[in-house]
Amino acid sequence: MTSAEAAAAREAAEKTGVTIRELRDIHEFQDVYRLYDDIWHPDPRNAPVPVELMIGFAHTGGYVAGAYEGDRLVGASVGFLAADRTLHSHVTGAAIGRGIGYALKLHQRAWCVARGLVRITWTFDPLVRRNARFNLTKLGARPERYLEDFYGVMADAINEGDASDRLLAVWRLTEPPPEPSAGPFTRGVEVSGARPVIGRVDGPVVLVGTPYDIETLRREDPGAAQAWRLAVREVLGGLMGSGARVTGFTEEGEYVLEKR
Structure with a gap:
């Protein structure tokens, strides 16, 4: 690992009280x-x-x-090498709200830089607001593709009952992320109670809202969750498919899209 990248990774791990290391043993x-x-x-x-x-x-x-708190595993990340000097980070999971996921991503970044890799990619659900904020605002990754029902049916407690639409996040390790526009904006998807309202997409910069907590919504109001999936697919997916790029994520939980 390079000294600067490694130092940032160590600092993040120490701040959250974990030790992160590569894993080799079947246990x-x-x-x-x-x-x-x-x-x-x-x-x-x-x-x-x-x-x-x-x-x-x-x-x-x-x-x-893996991230260890003493002898206890509290976070882990698994990725494989891909084309064009890229690591695809397939799965990362950790205790929420403690900074362990961030420490893992900085360790992953330092690992990649030390090996001459220039990008890390992964997928995430565009409806999960906390993940979008973490990926775009905390890390500086940017979604570059909208992938409709990417994994097919997913039988687990978090995703079950919903289509597995994903955004492909790209974390470019050798260049800064684009700065989001200051506007003026049109709102392509707005929040009305628990449901989305599709608005205008005719401006040069469009905001696409997200639900406050899609995981709870899937359990308590599946119809509203489905409405969110279809609205964000139509507007966010449609704009990205026509060449718009995501340049940021607002404090209110909205994707910022700029048309080329």
């Missing part, structure tokens, strides 16, 4: 499997990543790392 991979099971509660046929794949990724130069 460590089994611990990751159990951690992911506790986070997502998947159907056994729908595990986020099987132990066998973790072994394969680690053996062939991929990234498998």
